[in-house]
Amino acid sequence: MLTKKEPRENFNFLLIGLLLINGLFYISPAIASANDAEEIKLLRAQMQMMMKRIDELEKKQSIKEEQAIAKAVKQEMPKKGKGVIDLMSDNTTLSVGGRIQMNTFYDWDDSKQGHLFYNVRDSRLWLKSRTRTDYGLLSATLEADFFGSDGDERTSNSHNLRLRHAYLQLGSITIGQTNSLFNSIAAPDVIAAPIDDVFVRQPQMRWTESFDWGKLAISLEQPESTLTDSSGNRVTPGTDRFPDLVTRLTWRGDWGESSVAALGREIRNDGVVADVEDEAYGGALSLSGKFLFFDYDDLRYGISYGNALGRYMAGNFFNVGSIDDQGKIQLIPAVAAHISYRHWWNESIRSSFTFAHVQAENNGVVPASSNKMGQSYSANLLWIPVENSQLGLEYLYQRTELQSGVASDLSRLLFKASYDF
Amino acid sequence: MKIPRTFFSYILMLVVTIFISGCVSPQADKQEACESSEHSKKLRILLHKLDTVTFEPSYSELERDQYRLGYASEISHIVGEMVKRQQNKEIAACGMDLSTQQRQIFDQLSLKLQVQAQQLLEYIKLQQTESIKPQLNRINQTCTSCHQQLNLEIQ
Numbered sequence: 001m002l003t004k005k006e007p008r009e010n011f012n013f014l015l016i017g018l019l020l021i022n023g024l025f026y027i028s029p030a031i032a033s034a035n036d037a038e039e040i041k042l043l044r045a046q047m048q049m050m051m052k053r054i055d056e057l058e059k060k061q062s063i064k065e066e067q068a069i070a071k072a073v074k075q076e077m078p079k080k081g082k083g084v085i086d087l088m089s090d091n092t093t094l095s096v097g098g099r100i101q102m103n104t105f106y107d108w109d110d111s112k113q114g115h116l117f118y119n120v121r122d123s124r125l126w127l128k129s130r131t132r133t134d135y136g137l138l139s140a141t142l143e144a145d146f147f148g149s150d151g152d153e154r155t156s157n158s159h160n161l162r163l164r165h166a167y168l169q170l171g172s173i174t175i176g177q178t179n180s181l182f183n184s185i186a187a188p189d190v191i192a193a194p195i196d197d198v199f200v201r202q203p204q205m206r207w208t209e210s211f212d213w214g215k216l217a218i219s220l221e222q223p224e225s226t227l228t229d230s231s232g233n234r235v236t237p238g239t240d241r242f243p244d245l246v247t248r249l250t251w252r253g254d255w256g257e258s259s260v261a262a263l264g265r266e267i268r269n270d271g272v273v274a275d276v277e278d279e280a281y282g283g284a285l286s287l288s289g290k291f292l293f294f295d296y297d298d299l300r301y302g303i304s305y306g307n308a309l310g311r312y313m314a315g316n317f318f319n320v321g322s323i324d325d326q327g328k329i330q331l332i333p334a335v336a337a338h339i340s341y342r343h344w345w346n347e348s349i350r351s352s353f354t355f356a357h358v359q360a361e362n363n364g365v366v367p368a369s370s371n372k373m374g375q376s377y378s379a380n381l382l383w384i385p386v387e388n389s390q391l392g393l394e395y396l397y398q399r400t401e402l403q404s405g406v407a408s409d410l411s412r413l414l415f416k417a418s419y420d421f
Numbered sequence: 422m423k424i425p426r427t428f429f430s431y432i433l434m435l436v437v438t439i440f441i442s443g444c445v446s447p448q449a450d451k452q453e454a455c456e457s458s459e460h461s462k463k464l465r466i467l468l469h470k471l472d473t474v475t476f477e478p479s480y481s482e483l484e485r486d487q488y489r490l491g492y493a494s495e496i497s498h499i500v501g502e503m504v505k506r507q508q509n510k511e512i513a514a515c516g517m518d519l520s521t522q523q524r525q526i527f528d529q530l531s532l533k534l535q536v537q538a539q540q541l542l543e544y545i546k547l548q549q550t551e552s553i554k555p556q557l558n559r560i561n562q563t564c565t566s567c568h569q570q571l572n573l574e575i576q
Binding site: 093095097126128130137139141143164165167169174178179183184187188189190191193197199201295296339347355382384387388390420 | 432462466469472473475476477478479480481482483484547548549551
């Protein structure tokens with residue numbers, strides 16, 4: 001009980017009470033001999049001292065009670081996990097995290113002697129929430145980085161925020177913007193993505209079912225057709241009718257993991273060329289995964305082929321098809337592949353050696369200035385000096401070739417420092 | 422499609438790297454003193470994977486959390502299995518002869534480990550990913566404490 005007085009305090013009050021009663025016995029004879037002014041003065045002084053003592057004890061008692069209440073309130077407060085804030089809602093927990101990252105690049109290519117630049121745009125911030133509902137756990141994530149509109153390198157480098165992820169998940173259902181289900185499940189552990197990078201982030205609705213051996217997922221994702229016209233310009237008709245359909249089957253085991261994904265798309269011209277509407281249906285298959293070696297190492301691979309790859313690989317290095325002067329669409333088959341070996345020199349230092357290749361089977365409509373082929377090679381050394389932080393150095397060589405046969409080379413030295421909190 | 426010669430050179434380089442890697446990898450499989458050492462090795466590899474999920478370049482937080490929960494689930498399973506076998510005296514302190522007092526310490530810490538593994542499983546069910554690492558630290562403390570008190574060499 002908060003108000004319960006300790007035995008010592010009770011004893012104090014008893015003592016004071018006895019003193020007061022005792023004092024009265026002294027006071028009575030003192031009144032009787034009222035002429036003794038000095039004695040009265042003494043008794044008054046004693047009374048004042050006793051009253052002062054009572055005040056002090058009451059004050060001490062009050063402080064102790066307040067401290068006991070504060071302690072009890074503190075004990076009744078819900079315990080919080082590391083880095084977790086409890087919201088006003090009893091059922092929701094919010095966690096905050098992010099990354100501080102600086103990248104430094106030094107490029108050499110055919111036209112420039114060299115180009116050095118720094119940026120921290122890959123730094124990011126995320127919020128995650130979990131809410132218990134009658135239908136299970138509802139989790140939501142919101143994440144942004146700083147690849148929005150450019151800041152001014154001359155003065156403040158004030159780059160703007162860019163939305164990366166905004167999705168919620170309830171049971172098997174994921175709704176919102178996040179990585180495409182078609183993305184490679186084992187991308188190389190590198191600073192700069194290899195040229196084949198099968199990667200797209202877009203709004204989608206996904207259903208996932210997990211099994212002991214792996215998982216199956218189906219997703220309906222945002223459609224967007226990117227076509228090359230006969231002048232070499234990129235055309236992006238805005239009247240897509242059906243979502244891109246992606247399915248993925250993943251196997252996991254002590255050996256590593258492998259996955260096969262299929263993509264189906266409708267590519268559409270809404271009359272932007274020759275005032276003709278046309279559509280084409282295409283697809284692509286992707287095989288990716290990793291095999292584990294020597295406890296810590298792994299070999300990562302990925303190969304994708306199809307006539308609907310387009311923007312799903314290599315940062316839209318190729319468009320999904322061409323559109324001729326009559327407004328007719330022809331899809332362009334393309335291939336993207338990578339192989340990467342990651343080796344851990346010890347538990348905090350690792351290296352990845354990566355090769356990637358992309359190529360398109362361009363048709364007669366595509367002009368000579370269109371991309372035809374690309375290759376990249378890279379090797380790196382990454383170190384984890386303290387938990388959740390890393391320093392890395394990487395060399396990347398990239399060669400690209402146009403339909404005309406003109407090739408260009410790029411060499412890039414990269415340095416990265418990052419910390420995840 | 423023409424496959425470039427450089428591709429074959431690179432594949433050859435990868436094969437050589439893999440071959441050399443076997444000689445300079447941070448492997449944990451030295452002379453196994455007891456069966457729990459095998460568990461320790463698996464746990465160490467899983468803990469390393471859990472710690473380095475953060476650095477996977479193209480994973481979303483959704484994917485990272487899925488891997489974190491997966492690795493933590495495996496750890497919880499291994500710890501649970503280890504405790505079960507310890508309690509059944511199948512791998513009683515690596516076959517060492519324990520005094521009555523040592524046996525009491527062993528049983529107490531074994532029970533503590535079981536409770537901690539169950540708590541970890543609860544966090545996994547609730548997808549409480551930020552609670553996984555602190556709980557694993559607690560489990561690690563219990564393991565270390567047992568090894569220290571019984572003078573067992575930690576593999």
